[in-house]
Amino acid sequence: MVLHHSPARRRTRAAVIAAATTLGLLLAGCGGSGFDDTGGAASPDGGSGAKELQVLIGSSGQAETTAVTQAAQAWGTSAGTEVSVTAASDLNQQLSQGFASSQPPDVFYVGSDVVASYAANGSLAAYGADLPGSDDFYPNLRSAFTVDGTFYCAPKDFSTLALIVDEKAWTAAGLTDADVPTTWDQLATVAGRLTSGDRTGLVTSSEYQRLGAFMAEAGGSLVTDGKATADSAQNVEALRYVKSLLSAGSMKFAADVGAGDGTEALGTGKAAMTIEGNWAVGGIASSYPDLQYRVLELPAGPAGKGTLSFTNCWGIAADSKAQDQAEALVASLTSTDQQLAFTEAFGVMPSVASAADGFRQQFPAQAAFLAGADYAKTVPNEAGVSDVVKDLNAQLEGLAAGDPAEILGSTQTNLEAALKG
Amino acid sequence: MSRDVAIPATTPAAAGTPPTTRPRSPHGRRQARAGWVFTAPALLLVLLFVGLPVVMAVWVSVSGWRGRGSPFASGVPFVGLDNYRTLLAGGGLATQDLGTALRNNSWYVVLVVPLQTVVALLLAVAVNRRTLRGRGFFRTAFYFPSVTSSVAIVVVFLFLFSASGAVNQVIGVLGIDGPNWFADPRGVLHVLLGGLGGGEAPGALAEHGFIGISWWEWLAGPSVAMSALIMLAVFTTSGTFMLLFLAGLQNISAEVEEAALVDGASSFQRLRYVTVPMLRPVLFTVLTLGLVGTWQVFDQIYAGTQGGPAKTTITPAYLSYTSSFVDQRWGQGAAIAFILFAIIVVLTLVQRAVLRGDRT
Numbered sequence: 001m002v003l004h005h006s007p008a009r010r011r012t013r014a015a016v017i018a019a020a021t022t023l024g025l026l027l028a029g030c031g032g033s034g035f036d037d038t039g040g041a042a043s044p045d046g047g048s049g050a051k052e053l054q055v056l057i058g059s060s061g062q063a064e065t066t067a068v069t070q071a072a073q074a075w076g077t078s079a080g081t082e083v084s085v086t087a088a089s090d091l092n093q094q095l096s097q098g099f100a101s102s103q104p105p106d107v108f109y110v111g112s113d114v115v116a117s118y119a120a121n122g123s124l125a126a127y128g129a130d131l132p133g134s135d136d137f138y139p140n141l142r143s144a145f146t147v148d149g150t151f152y153c154a155p156k157d158f159s160t161l162a163l164i165v166d167e168k169a170w171t172a173a174g175l176t177d178a179d180v181p182t183t184w185d186q187l188a189t190v191a192g193r194l195t196s197g198d199r200t201g202l203v204t205s206s207e208y209q210r211l212g213a214f215m216a217e218a219g220g221s222l223v224t225d226g227k228a229t230a231d232s233a234q235n236v237e238a239l240r241y242v243k244s245l246l247s248a249g250s251m252k253f254a255a256d257v258g259a260g261d262g263t264e265a266l267g268t269g270k271a272a273m274t275i276e277g278n279w280a281v282g283g284i285a286s287s288y289p290d291l292q293y294r295v296l297e298l299p300a301g302p303a304g305k306g307t308l309s310f311t312n313c314w315g316i317a318a319d320s321k322a323q324d325q326a327e328a329l330v331a332s333l334t335s336t337d338q339q340l341a342f343t344e345a346f347g348v349m350p351s352v353a354s355a356a357d358g359f360r361q362q363f364p365a366q367a368a369f370l371a372g373a374d375y376a377k378t379v380p381n382e383a384g385v386s387d388v389v390k391d392l393n394a395q396l397e398g399l400a401a402g403d404p405a406e407i408l409g410s411t412q413t414n415l416e417a418a419l420k421g
Numbered sequence: 422m423s424r425d426v427a428i429p430a431t432t433p434a435a436a437g438t439p440p441t442t443r444p445r446s447p448h449g450r451r452q453a454r455a456g457w458v459f460t461a462p463a464l465l466l467v468l469l470f471v472g473l474p475v476v477m478a479v480w481v482s483v484s485g486w487r488g489r490g491s492p493f494a495s496g497v498p499f500v501g502l503d504n505y506r507t508l509l510a511g512g513g514l515a516t517q518d519l520g521t522a523l524r525n526n527s528w529y530v531v532l533v534v535p536l537q538t539v540v541a542l543l544l545a546v547a548v549n550r551r552t553l554r555g556r557g558f559f560r561t562a563f564y565f566p567s568v569t570s571s572v573a574i575v576v577v578f579l580f581l582f583s584a585s586g587a588v589n590q591v592i593g594v595l596g597i598d599g600p601n602w603f604a605d606p607r608g609v610l611h612v613l614l615g616g617l618g619g620g621e622a623p624g625a626l627a628e629h630g631f632i633g634i635s636w637w638e639w640l641a642g643p644s645v646a647m648s649a650l651i652m653l654a655v656f657t658t659s660g661t662f663m664l665l666f667l668a669g670l671q672n673i674s675a676e677v678e679e680a681a682l683v684d685g686a687s688s689f690q691r692l693r694y695v696t697v698p699m700l701r702p703v704l705f706t707v708l709t710l711g712l713v714g715t716w717q718v719f720d721q722i723y724a725g726t727q728g729g730p731a732k733t734t735i736t737p738a739y740l741s742y743t744s745s746f747v748d749q750r751w752g753q754g755a756a757i758a759f760i761l762f763a764i765i766v767v768l769t770l771v772q773r774a775v776l777r778g779d780r781t
Binding site for chain 1: 487488489490491492513514517518583584585601604606729730731732745746747748749
């Protein structure tokens with residue numbers, strides 16, 4: 001039997017070898033055309049103006065896409081460069097594909113939580129300090145995009161957290177301007193008085209990105225000077241305070257009242273107050289246009305005022321073949337006038353101090369967000385920290401029944417491991 | 422893939438040439454060559470889009486590639502089994518996450534596979550009845566969830582199972598205060614134990630563990646949120662498998678059924694001792710497809726819960742995605758995918774052995 005079949009087998013083997021060879025050739029072909037295409041990277045300064053700049057943005061909506069496209073194309077016309085702006089459907093994934101293929105978009109949004117991992121694998125060009133007027137960015141925003149002492153990319157805009165209050169509920173509870181909470185005790189009292197029926201005094205998401213403001217007010221943070229300080233006495237005190245509000249029933253997490261986030265809880269009348277960033281303004285305008293609200297600074301904690309700030313930057317790819325042009329585009333997009341134009345178009349807060357007055361004039365009601373810029377802390381940006389924060393968020397969902405010290409203790413362990421790696 | 426390779430070898434035999442002369446006959450040789458030629462395009466596509474990526478993923482899982490440029494570039498270090506070690510024995514967050522994902526997915530598989538198989542079988546038997554009026558309508562209705570986009574179904578379920586959603590309204594009528602499904606991270610078994618007054622973790626279970634999480638956590642059961650996803654999976658896939666069972670049922674001749682009827686078997690006995698044994702090959706297919714599909718659950722997580730609440734719906738497939746695309750730890754992401762692959766292969770083999778050994 002074996003003898004009978006052997007010629008056929010040999011033929012099969014030959015065919016398999018042939019197929020494998022073909023595959024090998026294909027592989028080599030791929031390698032040649034895509035993966036090892038380093039010819040362009042060696043000369044980053046294309047300079048001639050013939051190259052088209054690709055801009056990839058994680059847009060909040062049509063208004064932002066239109067405004068960015070118009071601004072980029074206006075710059076392109078004056079600089080003699082083609083610019084195409086694309087709104088990503090999944091920014092991180094599309095960027096990853098670009099980096100892996102060595103043909104990333106030239107300019108793109110980068111969140112402060114991923115800047116360290118992109119910097120670590122060498123995908124980001126560190127141009128921040130070269131930018132004219134880089135001193136004009138708020139210091140805490142610069143630090144959000146500084147990895148190992150290098151200022152990588154220019155902050156695009158930012159927002160801080162503030163207390164947003166439903167005016168009607170406020171008046172209905174018999175509260176006046178004199179009752180605006182400036183301390184934790186006052187916040188507890190006000191939240192208690194605003195709680196009635198289906199309405200909870202204070203509703204916010206359970207994540208660190210909101211509750212971290214209380215840690216800042218208590219004087220704590222997750223990372224201090226590169227060291228893990230998650231289980232500090234200040235942080236424990238902050239979570240104990242939040243837990244006391246939860247136990248009193250004057251505060252609830254958004255998910256527990258069936259809302260997606262604080263804005264939804266406020267808009268649907270399930271909350272009288274929430275802690276959100278200035279993106280809530282746009283959300284309220286589009287979903288709950290009838291809601292009358294005011295924005296207050298967060299009350300001070302034992303260590304004074306505190307809040308968190310969130311920001312994106314304009315990343316430039318290290319593999320971009322037109323880095324000079326990309327930098328010129330970013331300089332134009334972050335200029336004071338252009339940022340004020342973006343503010344008008346889609347309500348973001350300018351990342352440069354020189355635009356602060358313009359913002360206050362345009363949006364006097366949002367002054368509290370801007371006031372936070374002076375004392376805000378950013379979410380730590382070290383590589384691996386975003387995973388720890390995710391884990392912390394998972395635990396914070398159970399804060400009402402959990403032990404603050406225990407939650408922060410396990411976070412401290414994870415954080416130490418992440419900062420070491 | 423192996424099936425594609427096998428086709429050219431069997432083609433000549435299928436043509437009816439006597440097997441002894443087949444290898445030597447020029448006719449057979451020509452046919453074998455023709456077979457290769459005809460399968461070559463498909464074979465190439467499979468090698469290019471399945472074989473090659475698998476090889477690349479194997480390399481990525483043992484490399485320190487960080488996602489920039491080609492993983493085969495000269496600067497990418499070989500790190501051996503470091504990624505696997507970090508995941509399985511590192512004890513850090515990566516290990517805890519993998520343990521949690523495996524815990525979640527195990528409960529999902531343990532509940533979804535038997536439930537969907539039983540439901541699919543019962544549906545198939547029901548719509549196979551000759552006496553049932555409007556059989557076509559019911560077959561279409563039960564099959565409908567399978568042809569609907571799973572993302573659309575996830576979105577509908579998110580609304581149905583919201584805190585004040587339809588499900589809670591209905592069970593509210595019965596006087597039960599429904600949970601806030603997709604925001605409730607409590608394990609179902611923990612909740613039941615708590616109801617019986619035993620909510621605290623026994624020391625032995627809390628102190629020892631496996632892959633980064635304690636035995637007490639392993640025994641938590643699916644979270645309330647995961648339970649909603651389990652119902653969703655049973656709802657969507659039962660129709661598909663009903664169709665497979667239906668095809669099997671229609672192969673069983675009416676005489677067999679009649680013979681059992683004449684012997685005085687009740688309808689349950691006919692199902693248990695006649696229908697199910699005759700459906701064994703279909704049953705094997707359904708269980709295997711179910712097992713493979715449930716271990717790879719991704720779309721419902723990605724579109725629905727993003728792993729929350731409290732990580733109780735992260736699955737290995739979703740974890741592999743986030744490790745790679747979000748955290749830029751491609752090595753670990755690929756390693757998770759291969760760990761998942763190993764689990765699926767082992768469980769499928771075990772299941773095959775069990776079903777075969779069961780044969781009487």
